[in-house]
Amino acid sequence: xxxxxxxxxxxxxxxxxxxxxxxxxxxxxxxxxxxxxxxxxxxxxxxxxxxxxxxxxxxxxxxxxxxxxxxxxxxxxxxxxxxxxxxxxxxxxxxxxxxxxxxxxxxxxxxxxxxxxxxxxxxxxxxxxxxxxxxxxxxxxxxxxxxxxxxxxxxxxxxxxxxxxxxxxxxxxxxxxxxxxxxxxxxxxxxxxxxxxxxxxxxxxxxxxxxxxxxxxxxxxxxxxxxxxxxxxxxxxxxxxxxxxxxxxxxxxxxxxxxxxxxxxxxxxxxxxxxxxxxxxxxxxxxxxxxxxxxxxxxxxxxxxxxxxxxxxxxxxxxxxxxxxxxxxxxxxxxxxxxxxxxxxxxxxxxxxxxxxxxxxxxxxxxxxxxxx
Amino acid sequence: xxxxxxxxxxxxxxxxxxxxxxxxxxxxxxxxxxxxxxxxxxxxxxxxxxxxxxxxxxxxxxxxxxxxxxxxxxxxxxxxxxxxxxxxxxxxxxxxxxxxxxxxxxxxxxxxxxxxxxxxxxxxxxxxxxxxxxxxxxxxxxxxxxxxxxxxxxxxxxxxxxxxxxxxxxxxxxxxxxxxxxxxxxxxxxxxxxxxxxxxxxxxxxxxxxxxxxxxxxxxxxxxxxxxxxxxxxxxxxxxxxxxxxxxxxxxxxxxxxxxxxxxxxxxxxxxxxxxxxxxxxxxxxxxxxxxxxxxxxxxxxxxxxxxxxxxxxxxxxxxxxxxxxxxxxxxxxxxxxxxxxxxxxxxxxxxxxxxxxxxxxxxxxxxxxxxxxxxxxxxxxxxxxxxxxxxxxxxxxxxxxxxxxxxxxxxxxxxxxxxxxxxxxxxxxxxxxxxxxxxxxxxxxxxxxxxxxxxxxxxxxxxxxxxxxxxxxxxxxxxxxxxxxxxxxxxxxxxxxxxxxxxxxxxxxxxxxxxxxxxxxxxxxxxxxxxxxxxx
Numbered sequence: 087x088x089x090x091x092x093x094x095x096x097x098x099x100x101x102x103x104x105x106x107x108x109x110x111x112x113x114x115x116x117x118x119x120x121x122x123x124x125x126x127x128x129x130x131x132x133x134x135x136x137x138x139x140x141x142x143x144x145x146x147x148x149x150x151x152x153x154x155x156x157x158x159x160x161x162x163x164x165x166x167x168x169x170x171x172x173x174x175x176x177x178x179x180x181x182x183x184x185x186x187x188x189x190x191x192x193x194x195x196x197x198x199x200x201x202x203x204x205x206x207x208x209x210x211x212x213x214x215x216x217x218x219x220x221x222x223x224x225x226x227x228x229x230x231x232x233x234x235x236x237x238x239x240x241x242x243x244x245x246x247x248x249x250x251x252x253x254x255x256x257x258x259x260x261x262x263x264x265x266x267x268x269x270x271x272x273x274x275x276x277x278x279x280x281x282x283x284x285x286x287x288x289x290x291x292x293x294x295x296x297x298x299x300x301x302x303x304x305x306x307x308x309x310x311x312x313x314x315x316x317x318x319x320x321x322x323x324x325x326x327x328x329x330x331x332x333x334x335x336x337x338x339x340x341x342x343x344x345x346x347x348x349x350x351x352x353x354x355x356x357x358x359x360x361x362x363x364x365x366x367x368x369x370x371x372x373x374x375x376x377x378x379x380x381x382x383x384x385x386x387x388x389x390x391x392x393x394x395x396x397x398x399x400x401x402x403x404x405x406x407x408x409x410x411x412x413x414x415x416x417x418x419x420x421x422x423x424x425x426x427x428x429x430x431x432x433x434x435x436x437x438x439x440x441x442x443x444x445x446x447x448x449x450x451x452x453x454x455x456x457x458x459x
Numbered sequence: 460x461x462x463x464x465x466x467x468x469x470x471x472x473x474x475x476x477x478x479x480x481x482x483x484x485x486x487x488x489x490x491x492x493x494x495x496x497x498x499x500x501x502x503x504x505x506x507x508x509x510x511x512x513x514x515x516x517x518x519x520x521x522x523x524x525x526x527x528x529x530x531x532x533x534x535x536x537x538x539x540x541x542x543x544x545x546x547x548x549x550x551x552x553x554x555x556x557x558x559x560x561x562x563x564x565x566x567x568x569x570x571x572x573x574x575x576x577x578x579x580x581x582x583x584x585x586x587x588x589x590x591x592x593x594x595x596x597x598x599x600x601x602x603x604x605x606x607x608x609x610x611x612x613x614x615x616x617x618x619x620x621x622x623x624x625x626x627x628x629x630x631x632x633x634x635x636x637x638x639x640x641x642x643x644x645x646x647x648x649x650x651x652x653x654x655x656x657x658x659x660x661x662x663x664x665x666x667x668x669x670x671x672x673x674x675x676x677x678x679x680x681x682x683x684x685x686x687x688x689x690x691x692x693x694x695x696x697x698x699x700x701x702x703x704x705x706x707x708x709x710x711x712x713x714x715x716x717x718x719x720x721x722x723x724x725x726x727x728x729x730x731x732x733x734x735x736x737x738x739x740x741x742x743x744x745x746x747x748x749x750x751x752x753x754x755x756x757x758x759x760x761x762x763x764x765x766x767x768x769x770x771x772x773x774x775x776x777x778x779x780x781x782x783x784x785x786x787x788x789x790x791x792x793x794x795x796x797x798x799x800x801x802x803x804x805x806x807x808x809x810x811x812x813x814x815x816x817x818x819x820x821x822x823x824x825x826x827x828x829x830x831x832x833x834x835x836x837x838x839x840x841x842x843x844x845x846x847x848x849x850x851x852x853x854x855x856x857x858x859x860x861x862x863x864x865x866x867x868x869x870x871x872x873x874x875x876x877x878x879x880x881x882x883x884x885x886x887x888x889x890x891x892x893x894x895x896x897x898x899x900x901x902x903x904x905x906x907x908x909x910x911x912x913x914x915x916x917x918x919x920x921x922x923x924x925x926x927x928x929x930x931x932x933x934x935x936x937x938x939x940x941x942x943x944x945x946x947x948x949x950x951x952x953x954x955x956x957x958x959x960x961x962x963x964x965x966x967x968x969x970x971x972x973x974x975x976x977x978x979x980x981x982x983x984x985x986x987x988x989x990x991x992x993x994x995x996x
Contacts, residue, residue: 111908111920114840122840129837136827143798143823150801151816155808156738163803166740166995175795176788183784186834191777193836198773213613239916240523249522250919256521257918280609281703283768283843287909292839294769296704297608298697301770318843318911320602322609323529326914390529392595393615420613 115287118309118334122290124193135186197290200304203272207263210426211275211282211295211317214324214381217426218263225347228426230377231327232258239327256329257314260377263332266340270306278422283319286332292318307334324381358429358452364441367449371438374431378424379439387443393420403445410436411450411458429455475977484579487571488977489556494874495578496553497867501943503545503585504860508936510538515898515932518925523916531915532600533592539603540621543721544628545585547855550863551724552577552635555663557874559639561968561975562657564648564984569641570634577634584627591617602913604714607695607706611687618688622681629674636670639663648967648983654745657966657994661748662727665755666720672759673716680709704769711762719758721855722822723751725862726793729815731966732869733797734994736812737804738963743796744995750789750796757786767838776835783833787826794823809961810884814865817892818858825853828903843913846906852899864891867946872960876974877953883945891938897931967992 116126154160208219212228219226235256238248249255265271275284277295285292289305307313315330335343376385383389387397397403402410414432417423424432429452436455440447476482476491483495513534517525526534556574560567568574591598596615599605610618643664647656656664683706686692693699695706726747734741741747764783767776797819806812828850832841841847872878901924906912910921917925959969970992971979984992 112904114907115909125836125840128834129831129840132831132834132837136830140823140827143794144820147798147801147816147819150798150804151806154737154801154804154806156805157807160803160805162738162805164739165803166742166744166800168743171799172743172746172792176792179788179791183787187781187784190780190834190836194776194780195773197836197839198776238522255919256916280613281606285911287840290839292768292842294704296697296770299702299704299770315909316911316914320532320606320609320843320913322613323527323532323600325532326528326911326916393529393597 117288117290118307118311118313119289119305120308121193121197121305122288124196125290128190128193131189132186135182139182200270200272200302202270203304204269205266206272206274207265208274208276209284209295211277211279211284211321211328212422212426213279213322214317214328215378216259216263216282216284216317216328216330217278218261220344223344223348224351225344226426227261227347228378229259229261229263229331231256231329232260233373233376234258236327236376254314256327257316257331259329259331262312263330264340264343265307265332265334266337267307267310267334269337270304273303273305275301275303279420280321281319282317282321282328284315284330285318286313286315286330288313288315289332294319307332310334310336327381354428354430358433358456361451361453362430362433364437364449367434367437367451368441369434370430371434371436372442374427374435375438378427379435382421387439397439397445398443399445403439403443404447407436407440407448407450407454408458410440410447411455415455415458425459429453429459485575487567487575489560489568489571489574490874490975490977492568492574492578493553493555493557496549496556496581499578499581499585500546500548500550500553503541503549505939506589507538507541507546508939510534510541511932512936514538515929517915518917519929520926521917521919521922526915528915529597529600532602532913533598535913536599536602536605537588537592540588540599541585542855543603543717544625545581545588547721547859547863548632549581551663551666551721551859552632552639554659554724554728554863554866554870555635555639558870558968559642559660559663560646561971561979562660562966563643563646563651564967564980564989565642565646566978566980567646568638569646570638573634574638577631577638580627580631584624584631587620587627588624591620594620604710605684606710607684607687607703611684611695614688619685622685625681626678629678632670633674636667636674639667640671643667648980648989650983650986651989654748655989655993657727658730658741658744658747658751659724659727662723662730662751665751666723669716669720669723669755669758673713673720676709677713677717680706680713683709704766707766707769708763711765712759714765715762716755716758718851718854719754721859722862723755725818725859726751728862728866728869729797729818730994731964732811732815732865733800733819735869735961735964736809736815737801737806739800739804740965741796741994742799742802743792746792747796750792753789754786757782757789761786764833764835764838767835768842780833780835784830787830787833790826794819794826810879810881810888811865811869811961813885813888813892814861814868817888818861818865821853821857821861821896825850825858828853841906843911844906845902845910845912848912849899849902849906852902856899857895864942869961870968871946871949872956873968873971873973873975875950875953876956877949878956878960879945879949879953883941883948887938887941887945890941891935894931894934894938898928898935899931901925901928901931965992965994 114126114129116123210217215228215230217228234252235258238252241248275293275295277297282295284295291303291305293301293303311334313332317325317328382394383397389396414424432455433450433452436450517531594617599618599621601610601614643660683694687694693701695701695703730741761782763779832838905921905924910917956973958973967984
């Protein structure tokens with residue numbers, strides 16, 4: 087019944103509000119790096135080769151179907167062998183393939199071999215978000231699916247408009263990766279848990295993030311703009327909900343961004359030494375929880391039986407704070423370590439978990455987390 | 460004279476099928492076992508199809524409507540596993556059981572008791588696999604390729620049942636393959652030479668060697684998973700010195716031959732049907748045999764083209780790109796030979812021919828996208844998108860499944876002794892042909908536009924084509940209800956068929972009466988009979 091409703095709803099939506107749907111594309115993006123444009127060229131070259139072969143093969147087949155049919159009085163010939171013909175249609179495809187392999191090899195080598203990069207960004211896949219580290223600039227942050235998308239994922243058929251009105255639904259994040267234009271960036275890609283894949287179509291970069299290993303890729307974006315991608319390797323429950331957003335900005339804007347990020351870091355560190363009130367911690371903790379924890383433990387803390395433990399009435403959230411701090415910092419079993427979050431974030435999310443969902447645990451201060459590290 | 464009398468006297472002692480349900484449990488008859496395999500695979504096709512309907516319902520519109528993401532992942536995983544191991548592979552083994560002994564003039568399979576066992580493992584393996592849906596934590600949700608560590612450290616407890624089911628399915632396949640090799644090489648009529656064998660027999664013989672080579676590797680992969688999960692090993696865990704990418708190498712060393720296991724027998728089937736309805740001998744019989752053998756060999760040395768993004772060294776990528784592109788050559792030869800068989804024929808378009816022609820057309824489209832995927836730099840943009848989903852559904856649905864359906868219509872009169880309803884069967888063909896393209900063709904576009912596979916919800920720019928694809932899939936799903944009706948109607952009410960319902964059909968199976976006797980070829984066919992029924996005379 088629910089399915090029937092969905093289908094009718096969808097048909098009405100499609101007929102009624104065609105304009106609400108975003109513009110679709112038919113083809114691969116050309117992208118904004120030399121490499122992505124080379125890839126696009128290879129793709130189109132291979133496509134037209136296939137169209138050409140298809141024209142010949144299907145042409146012969148359909149001609150035969152139309153002309154050599156019994157109803158038209160066609161009499162069957164009896165030839166059934168020709169070594170010459172077999173050689174020809176073995177040889178010609180080989181020549182075509184060689185012609186295709188030459189430019190493909192050149193592009194492949196260009197992609198894989200990088201002499202010198204201007205800067206490095208470390209990309210870490212985490213179920214289900216991305217962490218970006220700029221080792222030279224000392225910047226580190228986590229990038230999550232934007233709350234505005236998260237809020238409408240489960241909109242009922244009647245509220246479907248909400249999804250259509252959400253710009254860049256499922257393709258927007260809270261913290262964008264920021265890169266300077268005309269700069270060769272080396273990406274070091276790894277994972278904290280399962281295999282993810284960091285894919286930005288406009289860069290022509292798609293690389294597996296393997297736990298325990300570091301892969302590299304590179305891009306030199308030529309145009310300022312915002313570019314979107316997604317995780318491209320099944321990584322568990324919320325694989326569909328870990329998008330990538332990159333802002334390519336001018337070099338001056340990039341320098342300003344780096345400065346503001348560094349100042350933010352100093353302010354964060356200062357705030358961690360203060361004592362916070364429970365209300366402040368819970369309020370901040372809710373945001374951190376929804377972005378980082380609700381994917382598994384659910385927004386209402388109920389978890390998923392047998393897979394993800396519940397927060398409600400749990401021994402962890404009602405027991406000693408030290409144990410929970412250690413758990414969040416170091417991870418356990420399927421749960422990743424959350425060391426990349428700031429002390430304030432960890433203290434506030436733990437406090438939120440211990441003081442919400444009907445739990446009655448103690449309040450945790452950022453300084454508690456600092457000393458536990 | 461005396462030999463005739465002896466044969467007649469001997470016939471009196473022959474048993475027909477046993478009465479009652481126990482016949483099916485205890486049977487060692489290749490025809491009975493073929494029937495069991497075919498019905499089992501059909502049931503699994505419907506189960507896997509139901510999962511596909513669930514997947515497409517969720518993807519009808521952006522937003523999560525029906526399922527939690529975790530359950531959606533269980534559906535995609537089980538859809539893949541059930542279709543590959545439950546539907547396509549057993550269907551081909553069923554066809555092999557029915558047809559190979561009749562095609563090589565043998566009285567039965569070489570190892571009939573093992574034949575019974577290799578079938579009866581399947582329902583239990585299938586039940587174990589499906590029962591994981593009802594376990595705590597749900598069914599496996601890591602995709603049919605079950606990459607570690609998602610399938611080891613991060614998987615639900617039901618994964619151990621999945622591992623056991625895969626082991627059982629592997630036993631069954633290996634036993635089936637051994638049986639086919641033994642039957643073809645030892646039981647074929649003494650007067651039949653290898654190069655007299657029909658192509659379905661040839662392709663299955665080669666497929667059997669692929670099965671024997673590939674299935675133990677799969678068993679190895681799941682066994683390593685089992686010990687990683689339960690006994691503290693770290694084959695695929697970097698913290699213990701292992702490597703998750705090694706899992707992919709082992710998996711695809713099985714997985715790539717596996718895709719040819721699912722297509723080579725279909726090549727054989729098509730090579731029977733096209734000559735029959737073109738009324739012309741198969742063009743290039745021997746080059747077909749050599750091409751099949753080349754594909755089988757190449758299938759073992761291209762596995763890492765599924766892994767271009769794992770961080771392979773550039774030399775490895777270049778090698779796997781070249782080797783992959785090379786497979787297009789023998790595959791192309793097969794397509795050219797089929798078209799040359801049609802050329803200057805005298806064609807008619809009965810249902811099996813419609814399926815066969817549709818196979819050549821749509822499988823070739825799947826081959827084109829396969830060639831594009833083989834170009835490693837372009838694969839960076841295609842990998843794990845709906846472009847790949849479109850590609851492998853074109854080769855597996857309109858390739859492997861199309862071959863099976865074509866075979867069912869082609870040999871159904873022989874199996875049942877009755878004719879199906881030709882008009883309805885044509886309606887069914889056109890319904891399936893149109894709806895399958897409405898389902899899968901737009902997936903090329905959404906893939907190129909950037910939609911990853913295995914996601915339960917998507918960005919708005921993918922909405923239009925997903926909607927079209929879902930509507931197509933519902934129509935395609937419905938076409939199987941019509942298919943079921945046509946088959947059941949044929950078995951129950953079909954008009955009696957003659958021994959050779961297709962006037963130009965060649966092959967020893969057509970020399971047998973319709974409906975075919977329970978035991979056939981007590982006496983092997985003579986050299987003259989074999990030559991008269993040969994595909995290349």
